[in-house]
Amino acid sequence: MATAGPSRSRLPIRPRNPEPSNSTAGYEFNDDLLIALTLQLEELDIEVDNRKGKEKAGKMADRHAALQDYKDILLSMSQFHADQRMAKSIADAVLQDSATITEFQALEAIAVRDRQQALRMANTMDATPQTAPRPTAAATSSRSRALVMRGGDDYSNYDLESLTGSTEYGDQTTLYSEYDDYDELESNAGTTSTYRRPYARESSMKYYNAGPRVQCSICSESVLQDQSTKCNPCNHIYCRTCLRTYVFRAMKDESLYPLKCCKVEIPGNVIARILSAAEYEKYQEAAVEYSSSDRMYCPNKKCLQFIPPESVNKASNFAFCKHCSTVACTKCKERWHAGACRVDHELQAVINTAGQQGWKQCFKCKRMVELRSGCHHITCHCKAEFCYICGVEWKTCTCPVFEERRLYEDAAARVDQAAVRPLAPGFRMNMINQVQQQIINNNACQHPGGFVRESQPKPFGHRCEICDVRHWKYILACRSCGIEICEECRRFRA
Secondary structure, three states: OOOOOOOHHHOOOOOOOOOOOOOOOOOOOOHHHHHHHHHHHHHHHHHHHHOOOOOOOOOOOHHHHHHHHHHHHHHHHHHHHHHHHHHHHHHHHHHHOHHHHHHHHHHHHHHHHHHHHHHHHHHHHHHOOOOOOOOOHHHHHHHOEEEEEEOOOEEEEEEHHHHHOOOEEOOEEOOOOOOOHHHHHHHHHOOOOOOOOOOOOOOHHHHHOOOOEEEOOOOOOEEEHHHEEEOOOOOOEEEHHHHHHHHHHHHHOHHHOOOEEOOEEOOHHHHHOOOOHHHHHHHHHHHHHHHOOOOEEOOOOOOOOEEOHHHEEOOOOEEEOOOOOOEEEOOOOOEOOOOOOOOOHHHHHHHHHHHHHOOEEOOOOOOEEOOOOOOOEEEOOOOOEEEOOOOOEOOOOOOOOOOHHHHHHHHHHHHHHHOOOOOOHHHHHHHHHHHHHHHHHOOOOOOOOOEEEEOOOOOOOEEOOOOOOEEOOOEEEEOOOOOEEOHHHHHHOO
């Protein structure tokens, strides 16, 4: 008589002595096997429930014991395959995150090595006399090392001189991402006898976050000195995040390129240290774009990328876009076509409107420029300088520098803006004449006296005279010529 029980055809076959492997690649889990084990466990539970009450109390029948042993075997096999699945999941995660794990291992090794070096330095300094001599410039540069984050995912211990070749550029001595520990010590605690580096911590990650900190000139956040950039001779300090932000803005805004701080260009090797290789390549490509006189852009509306000069064939009047493989006509700047170029009625309408409004076109980049106030000396975004009256290059014509109407309007606007209350007509006219003379005398002002911050609230905010953007907190006014510019233009444009 047949009895209800598990079918022998459903018994799983356990592999004998599986070969060990260090890789999970190509290994597939048999879901049918797990389903079969689950079904057999369910049938066992049904069989055990059906036989309850049919046997003597306190005595286990041989069949019941066999079913229980078989159930233990199935549970063991199920647990084995569940553990195997978990092991594969962990192995896949390790393989996928191997780059991140390697990165943190390298960071940990650097922190441990530097901590040991810090402890040795501290022990050495404790054994020296209290009047320790100040290190020479050569010794300082030789021990100047920084933990530099490159491209957001690469941490390396770089030597400054191996990266820059020199710690000087121009006529000024410039240290980027480096500071003199003795200067920091004396400025914070006065003269002292023993210097113990603050890095000696028990945890390497605590050590990484320890050290002298400085304040960023843009975001005002406190950052590690090793993760900042100090510019000379202005001594402005920028954190890595803010400097990267302005580097990316300079790639898109020609008026900011090349990136400068207080009219001094930031060297390319310093910018390369805060960018990845691909980002720095784009930064260099921007230099090619902005230095081109007759620029060519892809006419494909979904691309619009700059076409470098080496991809332009002026003899055949076509250009090839390497990004989308579009072929363009170099005459009309549209897609390549046979025959004569068609007339661009929209562009012609803009040119006609510009002529009616008195706008001028830059001879270099062909931008339209409108003069609202100031002299006829125009500096375009592409850094081309030309006369607003005749449109030729600056200082090659005999046109007057100022127009009386604009000069009067500019002076009157400055007087009225600075007045706390309405001025008497006679006094106002005298002030306007003085401001007019001041504008003429300081036309080529280089702002030798610096700027003063004006934070008095105004109904329409403070308008920057360079970027034409309104700011609501404050504006910077030159002590000599009175021009009002924003913080960004003062650092990176003026």
